[in-house]
Amino acid sequence: MRLPQGVGLIFYFLTKAVFSKSGRYSFMSSRTVLTLGTTLGLGLTPFTAWATPHAVAQPVVANPLLRPAPAQSTASKHTPHQRITPSTHKSTQTTSLDVNARRHDFAYPEAQHEPDATTHLTAERLRARDVTTIRGLERVAPNLTIQSINGTASTNFYLRGIGFNDFTQSNMGPVLTYIDDVAYPYSTMANGQMFDLAGASVTPGPVGTEHGQSDTGGEVHIHTNTPTDTWHFGATQDIASYARSRSEAYISGPLARGLSFRLAGQTLHGGGWQTNPTNGDHLGDADLWALRGKLQWKPDSHTTILLSGHFTQDNSEVVTSVPVARLIGKQAIPHFGSWLQAQWSSRPEFAKLFGRKAGIKPSEHNQFWGADLHITHDFGPVTLTTISAFETEREGEYTDQDGTADAQADTYRTVDANSFTQEVRLNNSNTHDRLQWVVGAYYQRTRMNQRFFFDYTDYTARRYMMATTFGLNQESVSEFGHVSYRLPHGITLWTGLLHELDDRSITGLKSEIFGGATQNFHAESTASNQFAGQVGISWQMAQHALLYYKMSKGFKPGGFTANNTQIQAQLDPFKPETVLTYELGFKSDPIPNHLRINGAAFYNDFHNQQILGTVLIPNYGPLSEITNAPKSESWGFEGTIEAHPFSHLFITQNFGWQRGNFQDFPTVNRAKTNAYYAQHHVWKAINDNFAGVDNGQPKLTLNGSADWRQPIARAYALEFGPDWQYRGSQAITPGGTGFYRLPPYFLLGAHVTFRSPSGHWEATVYARNILNRRYAESGGQATTTYFYIPGEPRFIGGRVSYGF
Known part of the structure; x- marks a missing residue:
C-alpha cells in the first residue's frame, strides 16, 4: 500500500527529529531513512542530508583543509541504537535502524x-572568517584587539584592554602567543605560521599556573x-x-x-x-x-x-602611514583624493647606509x-x-x-x-x-x-x-x-x-x-x-x-x-x-x-x-x-x-x-x-x-x-x-x-x-x-x-x- 505524499513527508521529518535528539544524523542515516520510507511505501521524494561543520559524521578520509575533526564530549548523551517500528506498516516485517554518530551543533x-572564559575556535571557523594572520583573530574572539605596529609584521595585543605599545618588540607583552604549546616571547616570531591549522583558543586574564609563563593579560594559542x-x-x-x-x-x-x-x-x-x-x-x-x-x-x-x-x-x-596632523613645522600634510593613496620616500644615501638598494x-x-x-x-x-x-x-x-x-x-x-x-x-x-x-x-x-x-x-x-x-x-x-x-x-x-x-x-x-x-x-x-x-x-x-x-x-x-x-x-x-x-x-x-x-x-x-x-x-x-x-x-x-x-x-x-x-x-x-x-x-x-x-x-x-x-x-x-x-x-x-x-x-x-x-x-x-x-x-x-x-x-x- 502506498500512502499519500504528505504522510510520507511527515514520517521523514518525524524520523529526522528522533535522530536529531538521539544522535547525529549523517549522509548514510538519511539514506537509510529514505530506503526505509521507500520500503514502507511512504512516497518520500529523493533527499540526502548534508553535514554541517558542527554536525557531521566523520568522513572515511579526513581532510583538514576542508573541516576540523569533530569535537568529542564525554558529557553528551546519545542512544547508540535506535529501533523504529512504524505502526502503519501492515506486514509482520520489522525494520531496525542504527545511528552510531553523535551530534553536536556547537563545537567543543x-x-x-x-571554569574559564577561553574562546575555542575550530579550523572551520578560522577558515570561514578568512583568518590567515594572527591579527585576524580579533574578528572571532571577544574583547580582543590585535594591531600592527606601523603597518608591519610586528603586533601589539590588547585583551580585555590589557596591553601596551612596544615599537621595539624587545619586551615581553602582556598577552603571550603560543604555537603548538611553544611560547613566543616576541610576537613577530609567529609571523607567517597561520596555515594548516587545527584550531585556536584565546584565554583572557592572568595565566601561568598550569603551563608556560606567567602573564597579566592572557594568551593566544x-x-x-x-x-x-x-x-x-x-x-x-x-x-x-x-x-x-x-x-x-x-x-x-x-x-x-x-x-x-x-x-x-x-x-x-x-x-x-x-x-x-x-x-x-x-x-x-x-x-x-x-x-x-x-x-x-x-x-x-x-x-x-x-x-x-x-x-x-x-x-x-x-x-x-597616512598623516592626520602636523605637530612640528608649518608644512601642510598631504591630502589625497582617495583613501587608498599614500606617500612615502627613500633617499639613496639612506638606503646605502643600511645596505639596501636605492x-x-x-x-x-x-x-x-x-x-x-x-x-x-x-x-x-x-x-x-x-x-x-x-x-x-x-x-x-x-x-x-x-x-x-x-x-x-x-x-x-x-x-x-x-x-x-x-x-x-x-x-x-x-x-x-x-x-x-x-x-x-x-x-x-x-x-x-x-x-x-x-x-x-x-x-x-x-x-x-x-x-x-x-x-x-x-x-x-x-x-x-x-x-x-x-x-x-x-x-x-x-x-x-x-x-x-x-x-x-x-x-x-x-x-x-x-x-x-x-x-x-x-x-x-x-x-x-x-x-x-x-x-x-x-x-x-x-x-x-x-x-x-x-x-x-x-x-x-x-x-x-x-x-x-x-x-x-x-x-x-x-x-x-x-x-x-x-x-x-x-x-x-x-x-x-x-x-x-x-x-x-x-x-x-x-x-x-x-x-x-x-x-x-x-x-x-x-x-x-x-x-x-x-x-x-x-x-x-x-x-x-x-x-x-x-x-x-x-x-x-x-x-x-x-x-x-x-x-x-x-x-x-x-x-x-x-x-x-x-x-x-x-x-x-x-x-x-x-x-x-x-x-x-x-x-x-x-x-x-x-x-x-x-x-x-x-x-x-x-x-x-x-x-x-x-x-x-x-x-x-x-x-x-x-x-x-x-x-x-x-x-x-x-x-x-x-x-x-x-x-x-x-x-x-x-x-x-x-x-x-x-x-x-x-x-x-x-x-x-x-x-x-x-x-x-x-x-x-x-x-x-x-x-x-
Whole structure:
C-alpha cells in the first residue's frame, strides 16, 4: 500500500527529529531513512542530508583543509541504537535502524564544563572568517584587539584592554602567543605560521599556573595539524582583489611502524592596494613563503615523540602611514583624493647606509625559523610532558613613519634574536579522578641585538641621519603547580601558584649621528622575583549550566625602552607589572544544540601597569617611553551567544565591553607640550597626572556571523551568510581626544561556500569590508606628524580546496 505524499513527508521529518535528539544524523542515516520510507511505501521524494561543520559524521578520509575533526564530549548523551517500528506498516516485517554518530551543533561541548572564559575556535571557523594572520583573530574572539605596529609584521595585543605599545618588540607583552604549546616571547616570531591549522583558543586574564609563563593579560594559542597514520594530502588556492594569491598544501602519512610525518607550506603574493599619487608607485604586495614539517614517533602505546621545524621568509611590502596632523613645522600634510593613496620616500644615501638598494619601499626582509621537541610518556598513574624549543628572528624592516615624501622620520630596523625555552610538566593520568593536579617548571633564555637607522634630513631641527644600537639579554625560570578537587553536588575547588625569577639587561647601547657626535651609554639591568597564582570555585548546577568564580594574580617582568635614546635617564628600567583579577563567569546550553550562552565579568586592579608614556628631551622634543602607571583599574564583561533557532540557520555573536582609568599616572602631557611648542617654538614639558583619565582602550567590541546551511541535490551542500565586526574608538596617547583617538568602525563581510558530498573539495566566494568603509587600523606619532595606519579596502576573493 502506498500512502499519500504528505504522510510520507511527515514520517521523514518525524524520523529526522528522533535522530536529531538521539544522535547525529549523517549522509548514510538519511539514506537509510529514505530506503526505509521507500520500503514502507511512504512516497518520500529523493533527499540526502548534508553535514554541517558542527554536525557531521566523520568522513572515511579526513581532510583538514576542508573541516576540523569533530569535537568529542564525554558529557553528551546519545542512544547508540535506535529501533523504529512504524505502526502503519501492515506486514509482520520489522525494520531496525542504527545511528552510531553523535551530534553536536556547537563545537567543543567538553569546554562547557571548564571554569574559564577561553574562546575555542575550530579550523572551520578560522577558515570561514578568512583568518590567515594572527591579527585576524580579533574578528572571532571577544574583547580582543590585535594591531600592527606601523603597518608591519610586528603586533601589539590588547585583551580585555590589557596591553601596551612596544615599537621595539624587545619586551615581553602582556598577552603571550603560543604555537603548538611553544611560547613566543616576541610576537613577530609567529609571523607567517597561520596555515594548516587545527584550531585556536584565546584565554583572557592572568595565566601561568598550569603551563608556560606567567602573564597579566592572557594568551593566544595556535594549534597546527599533526601527522596522521594514513595517507592524506590537500591543497588550497585563494585568489582575491588586487592580485592577491594565497596557496597552501600539505601531505601526511606513515613512514614506518609507529613513525609518521606531515609536511605543510604556504605562499602569499600580491594584495597591495596603496598608490602614491605623486609618481604612481604601487605599495603593499605580499611576498611570503613558509614551510612546516613534523615527524611523530610512537614507539609504544604510552609514548609519543614529536619533532617539529618551521621556516618563514617574508619580503612583503607593508601598509604605510597616512598623516592626520602636523605637530612640528608649518608644512601642510598631504591630502589625497582617495583613501587608498599614500606617500612615502627613500633617499639613496639612506638606503646605502643600511645596505639596501636605492628606491626601497616600506617593506619587510625577515627570516624566522625554529624547531621544537615534544615528548609525552604515560607512566600509568602520572604523565610526563617535556617541550624543548629554539626560535630565531632575523628582521630587516623599513617604514616611512611620517607618511610624507620628505625624509622626516624614515626608519630602518634590524633585529637578530633567538630564544630557547624548556618546559617540564607532570600530571595525573586519569582525568576522571576527583583530584586533578599538575606541577612543572619553565626556563627561558633570549638574546637580541637591534639597530635602528633614522633619516631626519628634511626635518629642519635635525637635518641628519643617525643610528641607535643595543643588545638585550634575558633569562627567567619559574616553577608552577595547580590542583583541583571535585566535591559532591557538582562543586569543584582549585588553586594554583607560580614563582618566577626574571633577569634582563640592556648592553652596548650607542647613539650615533652620522657626520656628528656619537654617544655611548652605560649598561642597565633589572631583576624581578615575584609570585602569581589563582584560587577559584565552580558549580555544575545542572547538566548544561556551569557557574564559576576565581581570583588571579598576574605578573609581568620589567624592561627597557631603547628606541632613539638621547640621555642615560631614558634607559632607567620600568618596573614589573602586577594585576589582581576578580572574575565571575557562567557557561550554559539552555536549549541544547539550539542555544549556547557563555559570559564573564571581570575587575582588574593594577599596580605599576606598564604603558607607553612620554618624556621630553631638552632641545630635541617629546619621545615615547614605556613607563609605569602606579595605580590603575579596569572592569567589564564579555560573552558569546551561539544560536541554532531552526534547521539550516547558525548564528554566532561575540561581544566585549570594558572601561578603565588611571588612578595615579604622572607623565608629560604630549598634546599640551606639542601645543606649547607650536605657539612658542620652545620645548617645555607640560607635566600632568592622568588620575581619573580613561585608559583609552575601545569600550565596545563586537563580532559575529550568520550562516545558512542548505542541502541541495545529490547531497551537495551550500553555505552562505554575512559576518561583521565593530570596534569602538581608541586613544593612541593617554587622555587623547580628537585626532589622538582612532575613530570607531564597523565592517561587513560575506561568504558563499559549495561543498561536495564526499567532503573532498569545496569552493568559496567571499568578501571582506564589503561596504568599502574607510577606517584606521592603528596609529601613532613620528617626530613631526601624527599618523593612522589605514585598514584594508574591500576585498573580494575565491577559494578552492581539495584533499583526501
